[in-house]
Amino acid sequence: MNNDINELNVLRVFLALMQTGSTSRAAMKLGRSQSYISKMLAQLRETLDDPLFIRSPEGMVPTSYALAVEPKLKAALESVFLALEPAHFEPRKLTKVSLHIIEPYLVQKGSAIIKAIRQETDAIIDMRTWGEHSESLLLREDVDLGIHILSDKPQSFYQKRLHQGSASFKGNIGNREYVKYVVAGVNDHENLFNKLDPTIKPKLYIDNYQLMSQLMDDFYTLRYNKVSDELTHADVSIDIALIVKSSRRHSAKIEWLCELVEPIINQGSVT
Numbered sequence: 422m423n424n425d426i427n428e429l430n431v432l433r434v435f436l437a438l439m440q441t442g443s444t445s446r447a448a449m450k451l452g453r454s455q456s457y458i459s460k461m462l463a464q465l466r467e468t469l470d471d472p473l474f475i476r477s478p479e480g481m482v483p484t485s486y487a488l489a490v491e492p493k494l495k496a497a498l499e500s501v502f503l504a505l506e507p508a509h510f511e512p513r514k515l516t517k518v519s520l521h522i523i524e525p526y527l528v529q530k531g532s533a534i535i536k537a538i539r540q541e542t543d544a545i546i547d548m549r550t551w552g553e554h555s556e557s558l559l560l561r562e563d564v565d566l567g568i569h570i571l572s573d574k575p576q577s578f579y580q581k582r583l584h585q586g587s588a589s590f591k592g593n594i595g596n597r598e599y600v601k602y603v604v605a606g607v608n609d610h611e612n613l614f615n616k617l618d619p620t621i622k623p624k625l626y627i628d629n630y631q632l633m634s635q636l637m638d639d640f641y642t643l644r645y646n647k648v649s650d651e652l653t654h655a656d657v658s659i660d661i662a663l664i665v666k667s668s669r670r671h672s673a674k675i676e677w678l679c680e681l682v683e684p685i686i687n688q689g690s691v692t
Contacts, residue, residue, distance in 0.1 A: 429498065430461065431465050433498065434447065435462075438458070440561060442479075473486070474487065503672055510673030510677060512544075512677055513542050514542075515542045515544035515674065518544050518547070519547040519563065520534070520547070521550070521567045522550065522568040522569075523604060523605075524550060524604060525630050526568050526686060529691055529692075533685045534681070534682055538678075555567055555605075562666065565675060565678055566664070568583075568663060568686060569606055569664055570660060570662065571662035574664075577666065577667055578664055578665070578667060579665050581663045583687055585659070586658070586691070588613060588644060588659065589643070589657075590641055591642065592642055593638055596639060599625075599641060600636060600642045602628070602642045607659075645659060647691040647692075663679060
């Protein structure tokens with residue numbers, strides 16, 4: 422049994438090195454010493470008869486063999502750890518829960534989600550605004566669950582549609598000065614407001630929901646609204662989804678967290 426566990430640890434070291442490109446960063450990620458990482462790498466090189474990584478000024482560059490076996494080893498290791506999870510899940514034993522949530526849901530639903538989690542566990546709660554690195558953090562399992570728009574994503578992500586929303590102009594429209602409120606992963610590179618008014622050319626860009634709310638008396642912007650009834654047609658229609666790493670969707674922790682978060686996100690209005 423000890424030999425089997427050691428082999429699993431060797432594979433974890435390999436995957437950490439693939440992610441980080443550095444023995445020191447891999448050691449930090451796994452909570453091990455750098456000498457331990459080097460020892461496991463030497464063992465793996467001997468077993469597989471391949472250098473696996475070549476040192477370069479940019480870091481440790483994986484060989485073609487390492488690149489070829491990574492996805493297979495990753496999938497196999499995830500299946501093993503999922504199978505080893507205890508049948509009875511106890512939230513109170515969790516050490517950390519991490520969520521990345523799109524605005525305005527973070528501001529309007531975050532407090533209720535925190536209270537719901539805290540009722541079941543004293544674990545560290547790390548709740549942040551969805552950003553440009555959220556997807557990669559989900560895949561690295563540094564984030565457990567995300568709330569964002571439903572969109573085309575690789576099969577490595579599982580998305581569950583929660584509800585539909587639409588967007589319309591809100592604020593001091595008579596002032597005629599438009600503010601582009603930038604939401605990561607939604608309109609970074611797209612001007613959704615031009616679907617409603619192709620003449621708009623914004624001169625003010627912000628990415629903070631609370632600041633945008635303070636500006637509504639003097640400016641106007643495109644605001645998201647959750648709809649109670651499904652729309653058959655809307656100029657700007659947005660579906661909100663719950664997002665997790667596909668290989669984790671049936672794990673006890675993720676199922677518990679989804680059951681906790683979904684009704685809160687779907688309850689009431691969001692503007």
